[in-house]
Amino acid sequence: MWTPVGRGRWHGRALTVWAAAAAHRGLLKPRPTPTREAAAKSRTLDRLYSSADRKEKIDLSRFSVENIRNFSIIAHVDHGKSTLADRLLELTGTIDKTKNNKQVLDKLQVERERGITVKAQTASLFYNCEGKQYLLNLIDTPGHVDFSYEVSRSLSACQGVLLVVDANEGIQAQTVANFFLAFEAQLSIIPVINKVDLKNADPERVEKQIEKVFDIPSDECIKISAKLGTNVERVLQAVIKRIPPPKVHRKNPLKALVFDSTFDQYRGVIANVALFDGVVSKGDKIVSAHTKKTYEVNEVGVLNPNEQPTHKLYAGQVGYLIAGMKDVTEAQIGDTLYLHKQPVEPLPGFKSAKPMVFAGMYPIDQSEYNNLKSAVEKLTINDSSVTVHRDSSLALGAGWRLGFLGLLHMEVFNQRLEQEYNASVILTTPTVPYKAVLSSAKLIKEYREKEITIINPAQFPDKSKVTEYLEPVVLGTIITPDEYTGKVMMLCQARRAVQKNMMYIDQNRVMLKYLFPLNEIVVDFYDSLKSLSSGYARDKAHSVGKAVCERLKESLPRQLFEIAVQAAVGSKIIARETVKAYRKNVLAKCYGGDITRKMKLLKRQAEGKKKLRKIGNIEVPKDAFIKVLRTQCDK
Ligand SMILES: Nc1nc2c(ncn2[C@@H]2O[C@H](COP(=O)(O)OP(=O)(O)OP(=O)(O)O)[C@@H](O)[C@H]2O)c(=O)[nH]1
DSSP, X not given: OEEETTSOOOOSSBOOOOXXXXXXXXXXXXXXXXXXXXXXXXXXXXXXXXXXXXOOOBOOTTOOGGGEEEEEEEEXXXXXXXXXXXXXXXXXXXXXXXXXOSSTTOOSHHXXXXXXXXSOEEEEEEEEETTEEEEEEEEEOOOSGGGHHHHHHHHTTOSEEEEEEETTTOSOHHHHHHHHHHHHTTOEEEEEEEOTTSTTOOHHHHHXXXXXXXXXXXXXXXXXXXXXXXXHHHHHHHHHHHSOOOOOBSSSXXXXXEEEEEEETTTEEEEEEEEEESEEETTOEEEETTTOOEEEOOEEEEESSSEEXXXXXXXXXXXXXXXXXXXXXXXXXXXXXXXXXXXXXOOOOOOOOOOOEEEEEEESSGGGHHHHHHHHHXXXXXXXXXXXXXXXETTTEEEXXXXXXSHHHHHHHHHHHHHHHOOOEEEXXXXXXXXXXXXXXXXXXXXXXXXXXXXXXXXXXXXXXXXXXXXXXXXXXXXXXXXGHHHHHHHHHHTTOEEEEEEXXXXXXXXXXXXXXXXXXXXXXXXHXXXXXXXXXXXXXXXXXXXXXXXXXHHSOOOSSOXXXXXXXXXXXXXXXXXXXXXXXXXXXXXXXXXXXXXXXXXXXXXXXXXXXXXXOOOOOHHHHHHHHHHHXXX
């Protein structure tokens, strides 16, 4: 939903923000240079995942549906999902127990460098419980709100979740958001209170919070230390006892959901699939419900945690499938695959992600356009929440306008392009989408619509042709120790937010819900929340305009005439800088001499400059644009 610019109203998507005083690793900080430890870990993981290690084909036929459990680990950022996944992999003998096993499922370089999960990762574990062999398919998910699309997709392949909560921090905003995702999907929820080894851990308090906020009896909570491995075996037992096996039919024709996919340079698209019905094996002819194209299956297997080919994949199992899809448009996340000549009703797929932040992306060098295009296409297979529209700019040439779920998402996408595809790009300052209700008949005819969405500031229609502008608003949840409540509320009001709810989740923690205009929180709200500074200036247009003018002034080459660099909002100039002219010494040849002659020469020079200023065109070097845009993005 949208609201007239300047007023607050509820928008459909719930966006959660972090607790004010929660200790947190900087998520939006500039990318750190990889440390020696990260590099060593990277080498260890490369060995762990090298294709040379791929083992013999395994036979999954021995796992009947009753012996399969599919579950995700969900939590707020940093509450220990990936560390718990490490322990589960060790306990089941999937990986050897070594000191180097730290966030093993965080395979991407960007994840290892930033210490956060950005991609959901699947691992199939084999576990013996009370004399029975079980196949457990685990999906480790990201905790940050920008990647919650990964969580919702992962849940479609599961029947249950481990809801991990930090024993010191307690319930946080993403704990609440992720709980509701699982609850709405009607999954079994096992609360796991982690980090009980911490000095300030208070698992009893967290147990009570869980009971109060989620209505889950406190005796259902499992208290563990994922770091030390304490009680982790109980988690596995609870997975078997409390999460039901999938409801599927192996005798029905194949019905497989593509819930994620990646692109491999040599093997094409590798689709992560959850089988709802039937069986699939190498050599089968399958059809994509989305494109109706037919493919021959080259390989099927499970992730253990690296790719391990199997003879077949059976209904109820989660694995991967390679079928020679070479073109990126063929790999659609949410697609249903079925056997040739045995069509099935396609699964509902996924609601498409709604981008909240838009930015222009251009190759630094236009000759790199095609390479960058192919890199962007391949990366969007692996990250389907990014939207791509072609765009062009006078200064930067041909490029795209990309839509992201948040700023961290944008940074991570950019970093992945650089690291995984060696691409070098210019990203412009992020903006949020706006809508304009048009009043001009000419514009309505041109757009064939009365209400248009604007994702590019350059396309903002003039005020005189518009009845009103609308801006997106989001529901934000903030959980904060109560001593900060007053300051947090002041900050929210300064950001034009409207309070919707306030509740004590325990003796000294408050959960606040506010409707925020998205534009007010998208760039720096988290930093302000952390510092709770009260010196917020409401109208930022002036300071931003001034900063850009100053930077442009530094970057523009001087001319024979003065150049005015102005920032304008509509027709109102809000900031100005002047690039001084080169001054030719027209008096150089006047030795001594008559003052009137000197005056005449200076007057003629001034007139010449005035004329030049009227007709003079200056060429803005591309470097200047890059410099200005870069610094804007760094802000
Ligand atoms: N003391 C202690 N620290 C833990 C425990 N479990 C995890 N940690 C630490 O908490 C930090 C975050 O752990 P992760 O496993 O990366 O958390 P995560 O939830 O996967 O993080 P995201 O994927 O980025 O949301 C790391 O520094 C871990 O070493 C625990 O049981 N005790």
